[in-house]
Structure formats: structure tokens, C-alpha cells
Amino acid sequence: MNHLPSVFIHNGILTIKNESYKKEQIQEELQHLKAFRKGPYQINEVYIPSQWNSFIKWEYFIPIYKDYLKNKIKDLYKKNHLLKILDVGANNGYYSFLMYYQLKNDHLNSDFYLIDPTLDFYLQFEFLKKYFPKEDQIHWNYDRIGWQEIHLESFFDVIFCMGILYHHSDPYALLKKMHFLLKPGGVLILETITINHSDYPVCLVPEKKYAGSSGIWFIPNKKAVMNFLRRANFKEILFHNERFILDEMKQNDYLPSLEENLSKDHTATIEGYPIPYRSFFTAVK
Numbered sequence: 001m002n003h004l005p006s007v008f009i010h011n012g013i014l015t016i017k018n019e020s021y022k023k024e025q026i027q028e029e030l031q032h033l034k035a036f037r038k039g040p041y042q043i044n045e046v047y048i049p050s051q052w053n054s055f056i057k058w059e060y061f062i063p064i065y066k067d068y069l070k071n072k073i074k075d076l077y078k079k080n081h082l083l084k085i086l087d088v089g090a091n092n093g094y095y096s097f098l099m100y101y102q103l104k105n106d107h108l109n110s111d112f113y114l115i116d117p118t119l120d121f122y123l124q125f126e127f128l129k130k131y132f133p134k135e136d137q138i139h140w141n142y143d144r145i146g147w148q149e150i151h152l153e154s155f156f157d158v159i160f161c162m163g164i165l166y167h168h169s170d171p172y173a174l175l176k177k178m179h180f181l182l183k184p185g186g187v188l189i190l191e192t193i194t195i196n197h198s199d200y201p202v203c204l205v206p207e208k209k210y211a212g213s214s215g216i217w218f219i220p221n222k223k224a225v226m227n228f229l230r231r232a233n234f235k236e237i238l239f240h241n242e243r244f245i246l247d248e249m250k251q252n253d254y255l256p257s258l259e260e261n262l263s264k265d266h267t268a269t270i271e272g273y274p275i276p277y278r279s280f281f282t283a284v285k
């Protein structure tokens, strides 16, 4: 008799045991997918490496959840006994999976809405999803759209907007959209690259690339992020933590490493700009 699938974290690896699937079958399917950016995962005995060690970001998020967010979420939960959660730029679903199980552990039912326009990440999500228990899968809806295309006013209790802000040329449009989508009292979890530079609220505007990446428009310091949030009409704006991101980048042979894009002593990017940090903020509508 098959046991029900189980999901847990082991040594920072999101691990799924599902006896209905054979190793060869999993490996065959994996060959048709691009390299994973978020992870790593393990399905039965098959290890799936990833560019980022995504569990590290989660470890910075969990104290925010336990010390602050959980109480806020419980208040929101009292209204409908179902949380509607949006994950903007969900990639292959890594943080939605972890958050869904965290809430389930705390006896909070949730429906997750994952959005990301990139086909490769959607295919990875579809590949991963089927190994999870069926009763959980039905709570995850994935749309291959960008945040610009979602128009559900006052719909979500919680929005995760992680690793997105600096990739967009109009940060206000993004934050105003997050505000529009949240219910009154709903919470935004904003995580973004920041620079630890200047006592003024300032943004770095790279000429072409930042740490080797061309899709980066503004890198704010934390005071600038707080002002972005204020001017997008959020309240209860909190800065939670900031860290240098190098540890999160796993060295592997198929994707470029952040380390190659920093000076040898890690005090500047190869373009000569201040180094990247990652910071967590929360804000309420």
C-alpha cells in the first residue's frame, strides 16, 4: 500500500516523498526543464539543485512571521476563515509552498494565487505540483501573467512581493498596484535588494548593469523603500532586517555566480557600485 506523500525541509532542501513516482520517471521529466533558480528540492531520491539557496531567505522571513505577521494574519482570518494570498513573481512556487505549509501547521486555511509570466518557471511549478498531496494542490492557482495584468481590487489578505521591486522601471506603479489589490488591513511583505549607503533616502540608478545584471533599474536604500511605501499610501510600515546576499547564491556550473560580479574583496560590484543587500519590509493597507 502507498503511503500518503509527505513534505518537509531536510538540511535546507524542500523534500517531497511520494511513492507513486519512480526515480526514472522523475529524472526523465526533469530533462525537459531548464535549470532551477529557486530551490533546492528533493523528490524521493532525486535531488534538484538550484542557483539560489532559497531556504536562507526563508530563514530571514520566519522570525517576521512568528513575531509579527502571524497575529495580523489571525485577525484577517477571523473574517472569512480562508486567507487569499498572492505571490508576485512566484517563480517555481518555492515560497508559496513553504508559506502554505507554515499556515497549515498553524491551522490557517489558505488559497494561494501565484503569478509569473515566465514559461520556464511555470513548467517547473507544474512539474513539482503533482508530487505534493492532492488535498494541498487544489489550493494553488498559477497564472502566467505579470502584476500589471491582475485587477482584483481589495481581494487579497496577504501579498508576497519578493525580489521584484528593483526589476521594474516604475516602482510606484508596482506598489500602488499592491495597495489596490490588498483588502483594507491586508499586509504586504516586501523584500528587495537594497544598498546600505547614505543617510538620505536615495536610490542607485545603474548606467547599464548592476552586479552584472541588466534588468535592474533602481536600488533603493532602506529609507527610500520606506518612502516609496508611504507615498503609495501604506501604513504601519516596518523595516525588519537586512543582510548581504552572497551566501544565498549557490555555486553551480550552469548559471553565472554573483561572486564573479563583485570585486575580489566583496566591497563593490564589478561596476564599482555599492554591494547588494536584501531587506524585508512589511506594510498594511
Ligand SMILES: C[S@@+](CC[C@H](N)C(=O)[O-])C[C@H]1O[C@@H](n2cnc3c(N)ncnc32)[C@H](O)[C@@H]1O
Residues within 6 Å of the ligand: 038, 088, 089, 090, 091, 115, 116, 117, 118, 121, 145, 146, 147, 148, 161, 162, 163, 164
Ligand atoms: C528575482 S525573481 C524573484 C522570485 C521569488 N519571488 C523570490 O523571491 O525568490 C523575479 C521573478 O519575477 C518574475 N517576473 C518578471 N516580470 C514579472 C511581472 N511583470 N510580474 C510578476 N512577476 C514577474 C520573473 O519571472 C521571476 O520569477
